[in-house]
Amino acid sequence: MPILIVAAIVIAFCAIAFALQNNQLVAINLLVWNYEGSLAIVLLSTLAIGVLIGLLVLLPALLKRGWRISRAKRQTTVLEEQISQREHQINNEVSNAERLRQSHENLLQALNLTDANTGLLDAKLLPQTLSVLIKQMKLQPGNPQFDSIGLLVVDARRQHPIGEVVTTAQQNVQLDIAIASVIRRSVTLDTWLYCDSQEDAGAQFMCVLTGMDKAGLRQYGETLRYALTDEPLTLTDGSIVAVDVKVGGALCDRTHPTHQEKIIINKAYQALLEAGKPSLNPIKGNQPIKIVRVTDP
Secondary structure, eight states, X not given: OHHHHHHHHHHHHHHHHHHHHOOOEEEEEETTEEEEEEHHHHHHHHHHHHHHHHHHHHHHHHHHHHHHHHHHHHHHHHHHHHHHHHHHXXXXXXXXXXXXXXXXXXXXXXXXXBOTTTXXXXXXXXXXXXXXXXXXXXXXXXXXXXXXXEEEEEEEEEOOOSSOOOOOHHHHHHHHHHHHHHHHHHSOTTOEEEEEOOSTTOOEEEEEEESOOHHHHHHHHHHHHHHHHSSOEEOTTSOEEOEEEEEEEEEEESSSOOSOHHHHHHHHHHHHXXXXXXXXXXXXXXXXXXXXXXXXX
């Protein structure tokens, strides 16, 4: 605004100076209209009329532009309100889902069905779950949710620097809890999570999914592995631990069926053993994720 005021003063000063220096009388004739006056007044009037005509020509475009800007602002306000409402709905749904999950975990803990350290389902229940899902595949042939059963076994181990590293049992438990927390945040709500923390080498985690093909199951495993290895994990005692992760998976679908849950489990663990082994193709290198079908040799 101050710049416009200064510009107006400068223009007015120039116009006054021009009028004082060009005060000769001139006669203007236009059809039947005659006018005699100062040359400066004639020129300045002509300039003012030209500016006025230009503004009148630009006025429709300026009004149209202002209308568009006003409409865009109203639309932006409406969209911001919709986004705010959606965010509020999502937050409510997330909060409800978290309360429901916590309620289920409390119920499972009360029934003594969860792992003592991580709070996930005990791995001893895995065969029972797979058995039920195999029966559902038979009972619901047209339901795409039960077209397949996938099992992922996630093996996460502490990265050891060169030399001997001694960790306490409490530190290992904290690491298992941190890994379980990352996995819980990275899976979908329809994923069944299990944990076997009885091994001295560290806990193993299992994910049971339905309705996925082999490519989808592999992508799911890659997502879990990335979530665990993207950045080091922070334990409850404040220490930072990086982990190496291998994932083995087995898939049972209507084209590659099985009637025994033990076969799915064995195939997943065989795939886990093969994961991380040097590949015959040097371009591929080590493959930390291995997914097989239950009918693969």
